[in-house]
Amino acid sequence: MTAPPRLMQYRDSDCLNATLDHTIARDLPRDPAIKRILIMKWGGMGDIVISTAIMEDIRLAFAQAELHLNTMPAWQSLFAHDPRFQRVWCVNLQQKPGRWRAYKQWLAEVSAMQYDLIIDLQTNDKSRGLLALLRLMGKAPAWLLGNHPRYPYTVKQRQHLPQAHSFQIMQQTLLAAGIALRTHGPKLHIAPSSVVAAKQLLAQHGLQSKAFVVFLCGSHASGLTKRWGAAHYAALVADYIQRGERVVLLGGRDEADECLAIARQYPQQVVNLCGQTSLLEVPVICAHASAIVANDTGTAHLAAATHTPMTVICGPTNPLRVKPPGQHVLALQLDLPCKNCYAKQCSHHSCMQQLSPQRLLPFLPRSSHA
Secondary structure, eight states: OOOOOOEEEEOHHHHSOOOOOOOOSOOGGGOTTOOEEEEEOOSOHHHHHHHHHHHHHHHHHTTTSEEEEEEOGGGGGGGTTOTTOSEEEEOOTTOSTTHHHHHHHHHHHHHHHTOSEEEESSOSHHHHHHHHHHHHTTOSOSEEEESSSSTTOSSOOSOOOTTSOHHHHHHHHHHHTTOOOOOOSOOOOOOHHHHHHHHHHHHHTTOOTTSEEEEEOOOOGGGGGGOOOHHHHHHHHHHHHHTTOEEEEOOOGGGHHHHHHHHTTOTTTEEEOTTSSOTTHHHHHHHHSSEEEEESSHHHHHHHTSOSOEEEEOSSSOHHHHSOSSTTEEEEEEOOTTTTOOOSOOSSOHHHHTOOHHHHGGGSOOOSOO
């Protein structure tokens, strides 16, 4: 009989273990000429949330500078009440019809603002290409900083960490520019109205603080292989019910069917809030939960911005790269030959199918309430 695959555990000490180079290529915070800064960060929700810690360190290093953020339209609401930024602006660079028009609009916007420093936390082909065009136009500032020591960036870090966790890649970028690392987790600014709305939802459903767990059981529609599955999550519901806790389901439009499949089995004990919250209501609700169980999804990073104990289930994605930072977060993954494949489709889905709820139970956070 073949032994079941080992269940691997990942903490911060496993995922954030790269040795950072503290050599300062250019001590930018000491430059009095830097008065207006642009931070570029597009990406997915998880990367955006992680980068808020980096944004906090930039704000602390340039306390007197005017700070602007360029992000994607989907994430603008995350920064709607963020006092760190004097301006948050978006251009939809992902659109296919009219792509070149969007690029032209972006270049015109950056040129007009006359930034003294641009910090590219995206650092992909698109962002490098736009900044290269800006330099060729003669409109780029003297200082361009990115997560890679290559053109078009003018602050050249000595060490590049392509295989490290995205958080440490961005931290290495800050160190090269003389920006101190002071923030070790996401830093979100949540409007009082979001706090009120979240608490009203909890009260409406009779959810007492620390008397329920949150399941983030879905994923974006393009990442279905990252889902552990409604049947598995439903089996966990039964375990939590026995412990006297209710279950709250959170997610977005892409995850509605998954959440509904679970909620239908336990209509009295499961509160399905999928699609009923704004992005920044999610961490408020999760802060009142006793525990969180999640797939590798952007919403898990929002939830991890709280201090609520969390277990993240990884299958096709590498926990060393995707685990939300935080001592309270444990990532789990079966040790299979095909792990970390990042496949969008799979004929067997062994990484999730072979991980039974029974194997997961000993690794789930438990509340003192239960």
